[in-house]
Amino acid sequence: MELALSLGDPSKPFSFLDKTAKLSSKDLGFCMGLGNGFKSQENGDDAFEGKNSTDGDEKRVSSDPPLQLDLLPFSPVPRPQSSSQLRLPWLTDNRDAVSMDFGIRKGSRRGKKEVEVEAVETERTSTRASDDDDNGSTRKKLRLSKEQSAFLEESFKEHSTLNPKQKLALAKQLNLRPRQIEVWFQNRRARTKLKQTEVDCEYLKRCCETLAEENKRLQKELQELRALKTSQPFYMQLPATTLTMCPSCERVATASTTNASASTADAKTGGYPFFSSISNT
DNA sequence: TTCGTCGGATGGCTTACCTCA
């Protein structure tokens, strides 16, 4: 366990916590870092700068997330009033972009791969606290701020998936870990898909109901026609070609066209069985 | 206080791609 303390320049706190809320060099601040066996500068920095793939790959000696505490002068970081103040990182040069800082947050349960891959990232996120106080038995859940969520939503509208560059840019801009951005997009995609599935399901259900109703109506019609047939034998004794009417559309076909276009009529009427039964008997 | 929903996080699996023998 190591304890580091710095005064005066929070923008460059410690090697293992160097991804902090962006502060200008003019800002006076007090920064305290608490880590467990954090590594030396040369390792961590290289990892985060993308030396090895996207997310960095350096491993901390311990998986315990570090704690950094920033005590700053009054409102050192401008907070966005709305998402419109933020810019999508891949759309602009980000001159006006602001990064947000968050309160102390407890670490969360992570798999070993996550721990390894994200160790450096974790270290670099600002104002992060470990859950040392309760031995990791519980986890505090991060709740993204409205601004962050709105910004991510906007980003999602632009791209439902992110390339590593976009992910990193977003993470930097929102002061989150790239993994968090990734997870947010994954969950967003999943939930969008789920919503769409529900909509589709609802639509199919309505279709099914409509078809069932139509089927019922046609069955009834067929029954009526059969009844008509038995009650009016004379009607049916006429040559089939003289009266061929589809009861549903109430069109009467002529003698010549009926037989010639029987197959096409079937196709046009959807092959309703009663049509042919009338004309053929 | 309890309960249902939301949403951030995790682990496992699959797929695509790359490297190397």
Added chain:
DNA sequence: GATGAGGTAAGCCATCCGACG
């Protein structure tokens, strides 16, 4: 050059579970 094995990254999916109304 073609091919299979092994490694890695990324995405999807099911699930967990804390936060919150």
